[in-house]
Amino acid sequence: MVVGFLVFSSGILAAFAKFETWTLTLLEEEAKRGAVCLDGSASGYYLQDGTGSGKNKWLVHFQGGGWCTSLEDCVERSRGELGSSKSYASDKEFVLDRFDGGAHGLFSNDSTVNPDFHNWNKVFARYCDGGSRAGNVPGPVKVGNSTIFFRGGLILDALLDDLLRRGLSEASDAIVGGCSAGGLTVWLHLDYIRSRIPDSVRVVGVPQCGYFMDLPEYDGKPSYTPKYRAVYELMGVNTSRTMNQECKERHNEDQWRCFMPQYAMPFVKTPFFAVNSVYDSWQWGPWSCPADNFATCTSEERGAVYALRDSMLGNLSTAPTHSGYFTHSCVEHCKYIDNDMLWPRLTSQGKSLRSAFHDWYFNGSKVRITAHAEDPNANPACGLHDPAGPNDSRNQGLTAQAYAPEPWPQKDSASRPTSQMWKPIRLLRGKKARLSSSSMLQCSASSHPIRR
Numbered sequence: 001m002v003v004g005f006l007v008f009s010s011g012i013l014a015a016f017a018k019f020e021t022w023t024l025t026l027l028e029e030e031a032k033r034g035a036v037c038l039d040g041s042a043s044g045y046y047l048q049d050g051t052g053s054g055k056n057k058w059l060v061h062f063q064g065g066g067w068c069t070s071l072e073d074c075v076e077r078s079r080g081e082l083g084s085s086k087s088y089a090s091d092k093e094f095v096l097d098r099f100d101g102g103a104h105g106l107f108s109n110d111s112t113v114n115p116d117f118h119n120w121n122k123v124f125a126r127y128c129d130g131g132s133r134a135g136n137v138p139g140p141v142k143v144g145n146s147t148i149f150f151r152g153g154l155i156l157d158a159l160l161d162d163l164l165r166r167g168l169s170e171a172s173d174a175i176v177g178g179c180s181a182g183g184l185t186v187w188l189h190l191d192y193i194r195s196r197i198p199d200s201v202r203v204v205g206v207p208q209c210g211y212f213m214d215l216p217e218y219d220g221k222p223s224y225t226p227k228y229r230a231v232y233e234l235m236g237v238n239t240s241r242t243m244n245q246e247c248k249e250r251h252n253e254d255q256w257r258c259f260m261p262q263y264a265m266p267f268v269k270t271p272f273f274a275v276n277s278v279y280d281s282w283q284w285g286p287w288s289c290p291a292d293n294f295a296t297c298t299s300e301e302r303g304a305v306y307a308l309r310d311s312m313l314g315n316l317s318t319a320p321t322h323s324g325y326f327t328h329s330c331v332e333h334c335k336y337i338d339n340d341m342l343w344p345r346l347t348s349q350g351k352s353l354r355s356a357f358h359d360w361y362f363n364g365s366k367v368r369i370t371a372h373a374e375d376p377n378a379n380p381a382c383g384l385h386d387p388a389g390p391n392d393s394r395n396q397g398l399t400a401q402a403y404a405p406e407p408w409p410q411k412d413s414a415s416r417p418t419s420q421m422w423k424p425i426r427l428l429r430g431k432k433a434r435l436s437s438s439s440m441l442q443c444s445a446s447s448h449p450i451r452r
Contacts, residue, residue, distance in 0.1 A: 018093075018097070019046075019048075019092065019093055019096040019097070019103065021048050021049075022046045022047065022048045022092065022096055022103070022122075022124075023046065023047050023048075024044060024045075024046055024088055024089055024092055025044055025045055025046075025047060025162065026042045026043075026044040026085060026088065027042050027043050027044055027045075027155075027158045027159070027162060028042045030042070030043070030154075030157075030158035030161065030162070031043070031158075033154070033158075034138075034149075034151055034154050035151055035154035035155050035157065035158035036149050036151050036154075036155075037078070037083055037084050037085055037128035037129060037149070037151075037155075038068075038074055038077055038078035038083035038084065038128060038129060038130055038148045038149060038150075039078040039079070039083055039084040039086075039128075039148065039149075040140075040147065040148075040149055041084050041085040041086055041128070042085055043085060043126065043128055043129075043155040043158060043159070044085050044088050044126055045123050045124060045125040045126055045159060045162075046092060046095075046096060046123070046124040046126070047121070047122070047123055047124075047166075048103075048109075048121070048122045049121055050119055050120045050121035050122075051119045052119050053119060054117070054118070054119030054120035054121065055119075055121070056167070056170065056171050056172050056173075057117075057120040057121065057171060057172055057173040057174075058120060058121045058122075058123065058163070058167075058168055058171050058173065058174045058175070059106065059107060059117060059120050059121065059122045059123065059174075059175050059177070060123040060125060060163070060174065060175070060176045060177065061100070061103075061107060061122075061123065061124050061125065061177050061178060061179075061182065061338075062125050062127065062133065062176075062177070062178030062179075062182035062183075062185040062186065063095075063099060063100055063124065063125060063126050063127040063178070063179070063182050064100055064127060064178060064179040064180030064181040064182035064183065064184075064210075064334060065082040065099075065127045065180070065181055065182075066082070066180070066181055067130055067131060067132065067181060067227070067228075067231045068083075068130040068131075068231075069227045069230040069231055069234070070230065070234070071141065071143045071148075071234070072143065074130055074143075074148050074150075074234075075143050075144075075146045075148055077130050078146070078148050082127060082128060082130065083128055083129075083130060083148075084128060085126065085128055088126055095124070095126070096124060100178075100179035100180070100182065100334050100338055101179070101334060101335060101336075101337070101338030101339050102338060103122065103124060103338075104338050104339055104340045105336070105337050105338040105339045105340055105342070105343035106175075106177070106206075106337050106338060106343065106357075107122050107124075107338060108340050110340065113340045113344065116358060116361075116362070117175075120173075121167070121171075123159075123163065125159055125182075127181065127182060128155070129150065129151060129152035129155050129235075130150075130152075130231075130235075131150065131152045131231050131234075131235040131237065132152065132181050132182075132184045132185045132188060132231075132259075133152040133153065133155055133156040133185045133188075133189060133242070134152045134153060134185075134188055134189070134231075134232075134235065134237045134240050134242060134243060134259070135150030135151055135152035135153060135235035135236060135237060135240070136150065136151070136152070136153045136154075136235070136236040136237060136239045136240040136241075137149070137150040137151070137235060137236040150234070150235040150236060152235065152240075153240045153241065153242045156185075156189060156192075156193075156242055157196075157242075160193065160196045160197075164196070164197070168197060168201070169197070169198055169201075171197075171201045172200075172201065172202065173201065173202045174197060174201050174202070174203045174204075175203075175204055175205075175206055175361075176190065176193055176203065176204070176205050176206070177205065177206035177207065177208060177337070178206075178207060178208065178210065179208045179209060179210070179334035179338065180208075180209055180210055180282065180333060180334050181210070182208075182210070183207035183208045183209055183210020183211070183334075184207070184210040184212065184259075184261065185210075186205045186206070186207035186210065186272070187205075187207050187210055187211070187261040187264050187265060187268065188242070188243060188244070188258075188259065188264055189242045189243070190205040190207075190268055190270045190272060191244060191267075191268055191269055191270050192241070192242040192243075192244075193205075193270075194269075194270040203270060204270065204271045204272060204273065204361065205268075205270060205271070205272035205273070206272065206273050206274075206275065206337070206357075207261075207272060207274050207275070207276075208274075208275045208276070208334055208336075208337050208338075209275070209276050209277065209280055209282065209332075209333050209334045210261060210276075211261045211262070211274060211276045211280075211312060211315075211316070212224065212228070212260060212261060212282070212283065213260075213262060213283060213308060213311050213312055213315075214257070214260050214262060214263070215283075215307065215308065215311060224283075225260070228256065228259050228260055229256040229259070231259065232255075232256035232258075232259040233256060237256075237259060238255050238256075243258060243259075244258060244264055244267045244268065246267040247263060247264050247266075247267040250267070251263060262311075262315045265315065265316075265318075265319070266318065271322045271323050272319075272323045272324075273323065273324045273325065273326070273357055273360050273361070273367070274316065274319075274323075274324075274325040274326070275325070275326050275327075275336065275337050275353065276312065276316075276325070276327050277327065277328055277329070277330050277331065277332055277333070278308070278309040278312055278313060278327045278328070278329060278370075278371050278372075279291070279305060279308065279309060279329060279330070279331045279376045279377075280308070280312075280331075280332075280333055281331045281332055281333045282333045283308055284305070284308075284331060289301040289302075289305070291331035291376045291377050292377055294375050294376050294377070305376060309371075309372070310372075312327070313327065313370050313372055316370075317368070317370075319368075321366065324356075324360045324365075324366065324367035324368060325367070325368060325369065326348060326353055326356050326357070326367065326369045327348065327369060327370055327371045328346060328348045328353075328369075328371050328374075328379055328381075328382075329348075329371045329374035329375065329376055329377060329378045329379045329382070330346070330376075330377055330379055330381065330382035331376050331377055331382070332382070336353055336381075337353060337357075341384065342381060342384055345381050345384065346379070346381040347379070347380075347381065348369045348371050348379065349369045349370070349371070351367075351369060356369060
């Protein structure tokens with residue numbers, strides 16, 4: 001399995017040198033108590049302090065980056081940026097500019113791009129445990145001549161402990177988000193995070209592209225499901241206190257299911273606003289069916305794609321009234337909410353992602369945007385590219401409109417959504433759906449942002 005690689009040079013870092021106000025914190029003291037990465041190094045995060053009206057408000061982003069699913073895989077991962085903190089200082093600029101979209105969009109400091117959250121405290125939590133912050137194996141794990149650690153739960157606690165000391169305990173608002181494996185982190189641990197933060201703080205989750213479906217291959221055999229089960233069993237997730245206990249009790253005979261969002265979601269009580277493509281490229285099959293020329297796909301291939309869409313929407317439709325979601329038809333993964341150009345321009349059912357989140361968070365509006373009637377990449381915003389920006393030749397013919405200012409709704413004093421218990425979920429399975437059987441993570445420092 002290719003775990004991913006990043007290539008840096010002084011020229012690249014100079015080009016990205018615009019995050020000097022972000023500081024790196026390595027949790028060295030917490031590491032002495034066991035909160036360590038796969039390789040035993042201290043976990044860490046980048047922080048930019050809030051200012052003015054945002055001084056007492058927090059945004060937290062959990063970095064994504066796939067999972068390791070075997071001991072050998074985890075040993076290999078421990079030698080790179082997704083299993084060790086050894087490069088956190090040197091690759092800060094690159095990661096904040098590109099990984100998961102970087103510190104853009106919802107994390108942007110530009111008030112024209114990000115009117116409501118530009119001056120909040122911002123935390124970019126690095127990912128180094130390989131198990132969506134859920135692992136819980138007390139001792140070191142020997143693999144041949146190597147030693148690795150499965151301490152994702154302790155890493156999560158270490159982060160929260162440090163942020164609470166730095167002011168999160170006295171905050172008014174905390175928005176907890178993440179991309180891909182970081183989005184799964186939100187689905188799995190949102191209620192636990194809520195329990196660690198004082199009740200006086202408003203806490204919501206924003207999981208992005210982390211809604212991985214339990215769908216079989218064409219012939220009914222499981223596809224991705226065994227991989228998630230492998231992570232659960234390999235890393236001692238069954239003993240993790242950060243996981244939802246109600247879900248584990250409901251699925252007592254197969255608790256590993258609680259590592260998948262469609263099984264965990266019915267038990268999440270903390271309000272969330274999910275952002276996901278109904279044609280998530282991470283779950284797009286490995287066939288020859290081209291997303292940009294969907295009409296040429298076979299009826300079997302189209303049926304599998306529609307099964308993914310319908311299964312995802314069927315599950316999300318059971319979310320409680322205090323939660324919301326924004327889905328779209330772009331065959332992408334982790335591209336929009338952390339993108340200066342795209343999060344105000346991606347529109348679905350007549351509402352942009354930025355304004356939909358504003359309405360849900362500030363006005364208590366019910367937001368259920370489904371993109372159920374669109375074929376893959378039917379949304380005009382799917383053709384836009386970033387972070388190259390408005391001068392990117394790929395954006396010709398779209399650039400002027402894409403970068404035009406969007407009218408911004410005024411905040412009002414409408415009451416916030418009230419808490420409500422979850423309805424039982426109606427589980428939908430797509431019999432023809434096929435998920436990618438390729439490695440769980442492949443990424444590189446190309447001209448495109450890393451999206452896993």
